[in-house]
Structure formats: C-alpha cells, structure tokens
Amino acid sequence: MHVFDGCVFPFPSGTVSISRYALELKGLGFSGYVVAGIPPESRAGDSRAWTARYLTRVPARLLAREAGKTIQKNELVYVQAGDAGYNRNVLTTPGVHVLTDVHTSPKDGFDRYCAQLAAERMIGVNLSARPLVELRDIAKQKVIRRYEEIFTLQNRYEFPLVLSSHATDITHLKSPREMIRLFSLVWKEEEILWRSLESIYRIKNRSGPVVEV
Amino acid sequence: MRENFRYILAVITPDLTFESRDVYRAIAESVMSLYGDSIAAQVWPSVMKVEGSHVIIRCRRGTEQYLETALSAISLIQGIPAGVRPVKTSGTIQTLKEKIRSHTDKRDAKAVVSGITCDVIVDMQGRIDLKEKGIYHEIPRYITKEDTEDLNYDE
Secondary structure (H helix, E strand, O other), X not given: OOOEEEXXXXXXXXXXOHHHHHHHHHHHOOOEEEEEOOOHHHHOOOOOEEEEEEEOOOOXXXXXXXXXXXOOOOEEEEEEOOOHHHHHHHHOOOOOOEEEOHHHOOOOOOOHHHXXXXXXXXXXXXXXXXXXXXXXXXXXXXXXXXXHHHHHHHHHHOOOEEEEOOEOOHXXXXXXXXXXXXXXXXXXXXXXXXXXXXXXXXXXXXXXXXXXX | OXXXXXXXXXXXXXXXXXXXXXXXXHHHHHHHHHHHHHHHHHHOOEEXXXXXXXXXXXXXXXXXHHHHHHHHOOOEEOOEEOEEEEEEEEOOHHHHHHHOOOOOOEEEEEEEEOOEEEEXXXXXXXXXXXXXXXXXXXXXXXXXXXHOOEEEEOO
C-alpha cells in the first residue's frame, strides 16, 4: 500500500522543517508525502517525498506555460481551482496532476463536465482535511456539502480523489486513520477513502499523456 | 445495570500539558459541534487521566468512532492551537497506561540553526522543538537533528 499525505507545506510556508515532516509522517503510518513550495533538489535523496509545484491564481492564458515547465522526477503540478470555466481549462491543460482547493471555488465550480474531464485525464481532485477541523458552524457545513457533492460525482465518474492534511504546523498533521474518520463525516464508504489516500501514487505513475481522437 | 465503557488513549500535539478540564471542554465542544446533543449524550465523553501530553478518555461502548472523529477535529485547547491524536482504544485503562511511554526521555539543549542559537527540547526519536515559539521567524519551529548545525545538551 502506498498511503500518501497529499500535501504538506514546510518552512517557510509553515513552521515545520521537511525532515521533521518526514519523521512525523513516518511515525503516523504514511508511506510517502507531497511537499509543496520547495525545489525538488532539496528532497532528491528521499524517495518517499514528492514535491509539488503549487500554482495559485495563475491566469488561464499562462496556465499551459506554467504547468508545462520541465517536470523533474518525483515532481507534481497542483493547480488551485477557480470557477467552472477556469477548472475546465485546468483539466484540459497537459502536465496538471491535481486540482486543489475545490471547496473555495464558487457554487457549481466543479460540475459533471469537470468530473468527466478529470476521470478521462486521470487528474486528481484534492480534498483537504483542514477546513473540516478549523472551520465552525455554517462555514464547516458548506464545506461538508461541497465535499459531499464531489464524492457523489466521484462515485459516478470515478476520477481520483487525493486526501491531504494541508498542514503548515505540527498540529495540523493527521494519521491515515484520523483522515478516514474526518472524511467519514462526508462519505461513509471507507473503501473509497482508503483508495483516495493511495491515489496520488497512481496519478504520478499514470501512463503517458492522454490523446483525444 | 452496569454500563460498558471503552477507553481511548490520545496524544496532544505539540507536546504541551493541559489540565483535564481544559481537555474535556475541547472534546465536549468538538463532539457537540459535530454531532449535537443527542449523540453527545450517547457518547458521554469523560477525561480519566492526563499524563504529560497523553490523555485517556472514556466513552460508551459502540461510540468510539464518534469520539475518535471528534478528537481528530480538535484544533484548539483553551485557545492554544493543539491537536488531539487518538492512538489506541481499549476496554481497560490498565492496558493504555502501559502504552504511555515514559516522559523522562526528553532533554533541554541549545541548538544552532541557520547561525542562530536557541533553546530547544530534544526527544530520543530525534524531534527538536524550539522553546521560544514565535520569536525566530527565519527558522522553523519544529525540526530534527538533521536541521541543526550544532546541538549541546544542558547539564
């Protein structure tokens, strides 16, 4: 099993060093993790750590250029979600691995067509555990509803889901079991949740670019 | 009729010590926020023991999953950012007490990180936490021996 934490932010974005993340996540039972915001060279010796280029607020016209920059070994491209049009653009851009922060996108930002595109192109949709922990009341309810919509679409179109802690501090880290418990607030089928913890490995090892005929 | 209880051992991160009533308030608030009064009454959480950063919490048998989820959803205790991580569930407190590792395996030290000397706490697994949190913005708060240039244990 390749159980991965889909995204953690080390220092300077967070308060934890990468080596400390490695120690903590190994202790929690993860077989690997994705680190956002650091150059890939800095983790070259650690096979369990993959780096991610985390693209936020990139204009649609620059997306292809940014995502298409030479991807190094064990590097992934994460793109922050926007409205439906932007998300469709992201999902049709070659080189993108994961669409992230979907809960912040406007209503209907991730629709059936986006789900279909994600499934066809094997692009993951990242769900973070942090809003489930940090938000309260109506804000949390909104996130749970949004996540439920995404799980419903996943159930139908079977695109890969990527679960992550989005940790910037040591207190944000969650063990795989905790992640399952938290996401079971949204979706009861634990099998899908476990598969989602492994999906980043499948996304990274997807075979070649998809060609439309 | 006698109630059947289950006990959950949890670890508070970062390594801080809180009073049991503060931990209880955080747990009760989390259970209430997630499930409401009805389930909170069923779960009946109760803090049995706090030992350093370890805490043993009691709940009704069959409600362990609710409690585990609520523990995972805690982000603040007494206004301080903290997480509560469930480690083991058992039918007796004794089993969990055996699991609590000794707290004497931590030492104070001075570490040099990026040319800055700072007071730290080192545990035997190699985890190093800065004592003066928030003072140094140019170095991470939670590190390992790998990140230090020099490490001297206090006498």
